[in-house]
Amino acid sequence: MSQPQSPSYYPPQSPEKRGLSTGAIVAIIVAVVVVAVVVGAVVVGAFLAGVQNAAVLSKPNVAVTNTQGTYAEDCGAYGSQSTTWDWSATLVNTGGAGFANIGFDVNGQQVTQNDYYVSAMSQLPITHSSTVNVCYDSTTPTYDIVLLAERSA
Secondary structure: OOOOOOOOOOOOOOOOOOOHHHHHHHHHHHHHHHHHHHHHHHHHHHHHHHHHHHHHHOOOOOEOOOEEEEEEEOOOOOOOOOOEEEEEEEEEEEEOOEEEEEEEEEEEEEEEEEEEOOOOOEEEEEEEEEOOOOOOOOOOOOOEEEEEEEOOO
């Protein structure tokens, strides 16, 4: 007679894995941190660029263009011995609102100046007239319209 055989012992099966492995979890966390750092850097960069742009726009940046000048002399025996100048120009402001101090020169000498308010990012046509107690006789005078100074509003 044979002895009953004891049942064979089988080790319990390991439980079925569910979810992500530890390596996958670490990889996801690293990716999320990298994305957060990149997005934070972009947001900070955009903010600083906006602050810098606002600072630039707070100051006027005026250029004098389209300058024209004409003159009429009142000279001779019965004249006032003076010359009247009529100037025009366009002030182009690519900065913030402010004031432009404009000088009007004849033969390299400033004969008058005037302040103009120029809105931000705008163009302002200007005209100006003045009379000088000079006769140029046979010489042709030269003129220039120049930016002397600018300041924020």
